[in-house]
Amino acid sequence: METKIRKIDKNQIDKNIIEEAGMLLREGKLVAFPTETVYGLGADALQEEAARKTYEAKGRPSDNPLIVHIADYEDLKKIAVNIPPETDMLAAHFWPGPLTMIFQKSEEVPYGTTGGLDTVAVRMPVDPIARALIRAAGGFVSAPSANTSGRPSPTTARHVEEDLSGKIDMILDGGPVDIGLESTILDMTVSPPMILRPGAVTAEMFKKVIGPVDIDQTLLSENSAQPPKAPGMKYRHYAPKAKLVIVEGDLREEILAIRQLAYEADRKEHPVGIIATNETLPFYNHGIVKNIGTRENEKTIARNLYGVLREFDEENVDTIYSESFAVQGIGTAIMNRLEKAAGHVRIPASDIVKLQKYRKITFVSGTDSARGPMSAELLRHCDLKQEYVINSRGMVVLFPEPANQKAEAVMKSAQMTLAEHSSLQIDSEDIQEDTLILTIDASEKERILAEYGNMENIYTLNEFVGDDTEIPDPYGKPLTAYGECLEVLEKLVKKLADKLNSLTEEEK
Numbered sequence: 001m002e003t004k005i006r007k008i009d010k011n012q013i014d015k016n017i018i019e020e021a022g023m024l025l026r027e028g029k030l031v032a033f034p035t036e037t038v039y040g041l042g043a044d045a046l047q048e049e050a051a052r053k054t055y056e057a058k059g060r061p062s063d064n065p066l067i068v069h070i071a072d073y074e075d076l077k078k079i080a081v082n083i084p085p086e087t088d089m090l091a092a093h094f095w096p097g098p099l100t101m102i103f104q105k106s107e108e109v110p111y112g113t114t115g116g117l118d119t120v121a122v123r124m125p126v127d128p129i130a131r132a133l134i135r136a137a138g139g140f141v142s143a144p145s146a147n148t149s150g151r152p153s154p155t156t157a158r159h160v161e162e163d164l165s166g167k168i169d170m171i172l173d174g175g176p177v178d179i180g181l182e183s184t185i186l187d188m189t190v191s192p193p194m195i196l197r198p199g200a201v202t203a204e205m206f207k208k209v210i211g212p213v214d215i216d217q218t219l220l221s222e223n224s225a226q227p228p229k230a231p232g233m234k235y236r237h238y239a240p241k242a243k244l245v246i247v248e249g250d251l252r253e254e255i256l257a258i259r260q261l262a263y264e265a266d267r268k269e270h271p272v273g274i275i276a277t278n279e280t281l282p283f284y285n286h287g288i289v290k291n292i293g294t295r296e297n298e299k300t301i302a303r304n305l306y307g308v309l310r311e312f313d314e315e316n317v318d319t320i321y322s323e324s325f326a327v328q329g330i331g332t333a334i335m336n337r338l339e340k341a342a343g344h345v346r347i348p349a350s351d352i353v354k355l356q357k358y359r360k361i362t363f364v365s366g367t368d369s370a371r372g373p374m375s376a377e378l379l380r381h382c383d384l385k386q387e388y389v390i391n392s393r394g395m396v397v398l399f400p401e402p403a404n405q406k407a408e409a410v411m412k413s414a415q416m417t418l419a420e421h422s423s424l425q426i427d428s429e430d431i432q433e434d435t436l437i438l439t440i441d442a443s444e445k446e447r448i449l450a451e452y453g454n455m456e457n458i459y460t461l462n463e464f465v466g467d468d469t470e471i472p473d474p475y476g477k478p479l480t481a482y483g484e485c486l487e488v489l490e491k492l493v494k495k496l497a498d499k500l501n502s503l504t505e506e507e508k
Contacts, residue, residue, distance in 0.1 A: 265287065305334060
């Protein structure tokens with residue numbers, strides 16, 4: 001089958017394209033179209049055979065009900081019965097919009113559309129292309145998300161084409177969607193009404209209109225014999241090809257845990273992805289990192305979620321690690337989709353963070369111009385089992401200066417460089433619980449302890465590695481003295497790397 005793709009502008013709708021697409025739907029064929037939530041796979045909701053084609057094209061289980069889309073409120077009475085009085089108030093506030101309501105179905109609706117249930121899910125989209133198409137098709141269009149079942153929902157026509165080209169008759173390309181997550185589903189057959197799937201319309205918003213609503217806390221397993229009452233309840237949904245893992249904790253712990261997981265995977269040459277935000281993007285140095293949006297406006301995260309998951313499919317990563325998001329407002333819907341995509345695989349960030357005693361290694365010397373930065377650069381070139389921030393500081397630094405030229409020369413001879421180094425004086429910000437302070441001389445350790453108190457994690461380099469080989473001070477001496485100093489530092493830093501790696505094994 002050749003899938004026709006028609007570009008259409010929601011601000012200037014081409015009636016000829018809409019009529020062509022509507023005719024296909026009336027003939028029992030399938031047309032994908034944009035809504036404000038995600039792209040939908042449209043079929044005539046009142047044709048049993050059209051429902052069968054929908055399930056076949058998506059590879060969707062036939063007990064997973066389809067949502068019927070209408071364009072006019074009065075059409076609800078043709079497909080639903082026993083409509084509760086609160087419906088009028090909800091429709092007045094949230095229709096057209098990203099809300100699906102479940103009612104007892106009328107005889108007009110075939111069981112193929114409802115997944116064998118006596119209830120029908122109904123939505124009135126706000127997207128003008130969708131509303132025009134629904135009217136052109138006869139007023140009742142069933143439309144699950146236009147993707148292969150289980151995959152991330154499509155938020156662009158290209159996503160639809162990737163999954164369904166050759167399986168459906170037409171795609172209406174109306175550009176990217178506005179919201180990016182499927183509609184909220186509210187069960188109106190129970191009292192009080194119950195949210196079966198969170199979305200852009202939240203429990204707090206419902207409360208202002210009709211009072212408190214219940215929130216379904218259960219999930220049906222894929223092996224359950226009970227049919228799901230709403231889309232997305234029973235089967236794994238929204239999943240990328242790679243394994244998705246949600247890392248949960250406070251945000252700092254999540255960042256530290258994901259950094260460590262990505263670092264370990266990178267050492268083993270296992271490609272991993274990271275779902276980050278504007279605020280956390282700069283903290284990740286390993287893995288393929290995708291910016292999903294800003295925590296200051298979680299609507300951006302909702303809009304980008306499925307697109308980011310699909311991008312990772314193209315990156316061929318083995319595992320994707322995602323930060324978690326606050327379960328409030330639209331964040332509830334974001335976490336619902338992430339958990340479904342992850343198959344509910346979550347790990348506590350604290351379990352990963354506690355495996356690493358030190359996260360920062362700081363070498364301290366007199367002026368931070370030679371031995372300290374040389375040690376730091378040597379350690380950066382060691383094979384370390386955990387990721388560390390490695391730097392150097394000086395006891396007396398009047399203003400930032402580059403590294404000593406002779407120190408830079410001997411480092412270059414060892415295929416390393418201090419070209420980016422700029423000396424800094426140590427201060428209280430450098431002395432943290434997870435920072436290992438290693439002084440080059442005992443006098444520097446004594447001065448730090450005298451100034452900042454008897455704090456843990458402050459050692460001389462010799463003391464920490466258990467080697468009393470004296471570290472020569474080459475200052476004011478010829479280049480050969482710097483070479484001799486480098487030889488001693490190489491030996492000690494190698495022992496330091498071995499000890500850090502042994503601590504890693506002990507923590508595990």
